[in-house]
Amino acid sequence: MFFVDLRRLILLLATASSLLTMGYTLYGAYSAERTLLIEQALEKNRAYALKLASSTDAFIANLQQQLRYSASVLSTALPQAELTLGDEVRRLQEQNNSFNSVLILNDEGRVLANAPQQLSLIGTTLKGEGTQLALHTKEPVISPPYLSATGRLLIFISHPIFDGDGNYKGLVGGSIYLHEPNSLNALLGEHFYRDGSYIYVVDQHKRLIFHRDVARIGEVVHGNPAIDAVSQGQSDAIALRNVKGVDMLTGFAPSSDVKWGVVVQSPTKVVLDELTVLLGKVLRNSIPFFVAVQILIWMLAMLIAKPLRQLARQAPHLDSANASSRISQVHAWYFESRQIKLAMLLGLKRVNRKMGVMNVERNTDPLTGLNNRRGMAAVLQQWKETDTPFSVLTVDIDHFKRINDTHGHDIGDLVLSFLADTMRACTRETDLICRVGGEEFCIFLPDQDIDQALQLAERLRILISETNSPAGSPITISIGLAHWPVHAREHSTVLKLADAALYKAKRNGRNRVELCDPIISDEDVKTA
Structure with missing residues (x-):
């Protein structure tokens, strides 16, 4: 049967302990740092989503304020010449590029003025979902996304017009085309995507109303936990896998006024790449120190094992005449080896006598001779x-x-x-x-x-x-x-x-x- 000697055993245990310690330390540091980075990325995305949701609410509120002011102006100008109405719609459409188009309708939905002029809708009665909703409610309206007669997906924001006697005269409204450039796209789209992060917005029916992939705008998304949650008005951050199978760190927040949900996503891999690089540097710096420690352990193992090795070689020859002399010559330089050496010498004298009385002493009371x-x-x-x-x-x-x-x-x-x-x-x-x-x-x-x-x-x-x-x-x-x-x-x-x-x-x-x-x-x- 093969037995490992103490020197190799010490070296093996020390090496294994060093490797395990270093591995566990690196793993623990990696796990802790990984958790921290993920939590920070999730919280950053959640906070950014909250900021964008708040900015979107402020943007929409500003548009509604513009339309409210225009409606107050038009409450006296509506009976006048169409030139005045045309000036107003051009002003709304051109002043900050907020609307792709601006319309003034009478109470029957007939277009009184439009901008840009290329639309040529004056005199046309609109039957679109957004305009009909606004005419029916006679209240300020932000419509859900819908397809216009031209096949474009849009949002219609309007404000009713009342005359001085409180009679409903129509409305002034602006359209935001979700597939085309406008201030809303600029607000949501001016971000850096070097790390693969991106933003998208959904309405309360889980339909995409903004996405960097324009072809996906209008798509209704099912089975996405972030969209499911933000559609219900929740704000949080979770890790998920997107439709392309990429692990993402997702933060989301709802906008309180328009009932939209803003979702910010970052690839998990990109977040963790920096950690991998850092771990590699730590590992490279640790290897020289590890090798030096192993050399020192090898030298100490030889020094520690030497007296025990010499005593072990004498163990098979304890019954020889010069066993005590050989054991006495071993240089036991540390406490344990010295005690083993003394124990072996003493054992030579006592072993036979002890064996004879051991069983009796185990079970007998020494004073009375009775069982203990x-x-x-x-x-x-x-x-x-x-x-x-x-x-x-x-x-x-x-x-x-x-x-x-x-x-x-x-x-x-x-x-x-x-x-x-x-x-x-x-x-x-x-x-x-x-x-x-x-x-x-x-x-x-x-x-x-x-x-x-x-x-x-x-x-x-x-x-x-x-x-x-x-x-x-x-x-x-x-x-x-x-x-x-x-x-x-x-x-x-x-x-x-x-x-x-x-x-x-x-x-x-x-x-x-x-x-x-x-x-x-x-x-x-x-x-x-």
Whole structure:
């Protein structure tokens, strides 16, 4: 059989420990930094989405304010010449490129003025979803995205026009074409996409109204947890996989006025690329130090293993005549090797003698020659395996401390031996007598019932009380008695019951035998 020597074992363990420590440290640092970067990216995207949502609300509110002002102007100008109306729609359409087109309609939906002029809609009655919604409600309206008669996806923002008497005269409104350049696209689209991040906006029906891929505008998206959440007015940040299978870190927030949802996404890979580069630098800087440590460990391993290796070579030859001389020549320069060396020298003298008396000492009380607790446990285990019934007597010398105090511990030891000899004389060879501690003993009577055990206990008690002890006068003993399996199902419980009976004998005046209380459950004893 092949065995690894200590030098190689130290080197192997040290190398493995170093590798594991370095690996775990790098892994822990990577995991912690990865979590931090992801959390920061998620929070950054969520905060940016909130900012864009707020900016979008402010932008739409500004458009509504422009239309509100225009409606107040038109409330007196509407009956006048169409030239005045044309000037107003051109002003709204050209002043900040907010609207792709601007219209003024009367209360029946007929176009009174439009900008740009190329639309040529004057006199036309519009039936579009946005205009019909505005005419029907006669209130300021931001329509959901819908397809115009020309097939363009647009949003129509309008404000009603009332005359001085409060009569509804029509509306002024502007269209924002979602596929074409305008101020809304500029607001949402002026961002840096070098790291693969991008923004898109959905309405409350999960339809894309802004996306860097213009072809996707108008698409209704299902199964996207970010869109599902932001459509319900929630603001949060989550990690998800987009429709192209790319892992993304997504932040989203709703706009409170127009019920749109702004979603900001960054590729997870881009966020973690910086961490990978940093980890590589750390690893490259750690390798030279690791190699230097391994060389030092190898040198120390040789130095530490040398005396132990020399002692190990002498181990097979301990029975030789010059074994002690060879072991003495080993230079044991540190504590452990020196102690092993001394132990080997001492072991040569003691090993044979120890082997002969070891078993006896394990199970025997050295003072009385009775079984100790270990010997008792071994015999009880055998009885348990064979279901051998037994009675147990717990015996304690009354006022033993007084004997030690009066006559000294030597006489006390003689009294203990005297009691042990008397118990041997009163019992059978098959009975088990144990000293379990101090002046306390146990007598186990296999296959003897309670009456037989009581007779033995009384005979022993009387004999002790009538016989002079080494103290110069008789002593007395108290005895508790229990039976297995009459009083309990577990051996440990029977011993507790016998102890309880012994204490009862002590309380009732000593120099007496007490039987344990009958019919008590094991559970009651454990909780007593």
